[in-house]
Amino acid sequence: xxxxxxxxxxxxxxxxxxxxxxxxxxxxxxxxMLSRAGEIEPLPHESILHKTRGRIALSITxxxxxxxxxxxxxxxxxxxxxxxxxxxxxxxSKPTDQFKSFSTKILGCQDTRMCSSWIGPWYWExxxxxxxxxxxxxxxxxxxxxxxxxDGGSSEFESKxxxxxxxxxxxxxxxxxxxxxxxxxTVHDEQLPEYSxxxxxxxxxxxxxxxRRADEAAREQQAHQQTPDEPPxxxxxxxxxxxxxxxxxxxxxxxxxx
Numbered sequence: 545x546x547x548x549x550x551x552x553x554x555x556x557x558x559x560x561x562x563x564x565x566x567x568x569x570x571x572x573x574x575x576x577m578l579s580r581a582g583e584i585e586p587l588p589h590e591s592i593l594h595k596t597r598g599r600i601a602l603s604i605t606x607x608x609x610x611x612x613x614x615x616x617x618x619x620x621x622x623x624x625x626x627x628x629x630x631x632x633x634x635x636x637s638k639p640t641d642q643f644k645s646f647s648t649k650i651l652g653c654q655d656t657r658m659c660s661s662w663i664g665p666w667y668w669e670x671x672x673x674x675x676x677x678x679x680x681x682x683x684x685x686x687x688x689x690x691x692x693x694x695d696g697g698s699s700e701f702e703s704k705x706x707x708x709x710x711x712x713x714x715x716x717x718x719x720x721x722x723x724x725x726x727x728x729x730t731v732h733d734e735q736l737p738e739y740s741x742x743x744x745x746x747x748x749x750x751x752x753x754x755x756r757r758a759d760e761a762a763r764e765q766q767a768h769q770q771t772p773d774e775p776p777x778x779x780x781x782x783x784x785x786x787x788x789x790x791x792x793x794x795x796x797x798x799x800x801x802x
Contacts, residue, residue: 576633578635594700650712652674
């Protein structure tokens with residue numbers, strides 16, 4: 545596995561961190577929590593399942609351009625993509641003040657497909673619902689994500705992503721049937737149920753259907769989250785952030801209906 549690009553990212557973050565000793569991460573300009581050494585700070589119960597090799601280019605554009613909103617066009621020519629049991633993460637090899645990282649929920653990726661051209665490398669596309677407070681304006685309810693595999697590795701990436709999304713969908717179905725809440729935030733990778741697919745073997749169309757149903761199940765679970773009996777530590781700060789995230793989410797839903 546090629547760790548060179550990740551080392552470049554870590555070295556850059558380490559050099560930049562010396563300019564600001566007060567903050568370990570830049571929450572205003574980054575989609576992913578990073579340590580001072582440039583390592584990914586995992587979410588609770590999160591583990592990295594796959595890391596791409598070689599150079600991966602990223603492109604984020606908007607399928608529709610809302611009036612009065614600056615065009616969305618984010619690009620990175622080289623970086624590393626990660627698949628965790630919760631998220632898809634991308635770290636550019638040379639972060640900038642405008643773009644340090646990107647992440648989205650696995651179940652937030654829809655209409656995924658691997659494509660090729662006659663002369664260019666393979667690339668993976670997805671329609672992504674941005675996460676609240678993720679530095680993508682709420683006027684964009686969905687964005688188009690493309691990862692280009694300049695040095696190969698596309699088949700391994702697609703295989704892992706499809707397998708994980710099928711397992712997450714299966715877990716969502718089980719949680720829905722048993723009335724569980726917040727399953728995606730508490731389940732470990734080894735606790736995800738195995739999913740063998742339909743009898744007689746699967747195909748890309750069936751995998752896409754599994755992914756679509758996974759998104760619907762995840763939204764159902766999110767809509768029925770339980771409220772804790774007592775406030776957690778730093779409740780006021782967390783509540784303010786939650787209000788901001790709900791506002792962004794509401795604006796995305798309104799933009800999607802237009």
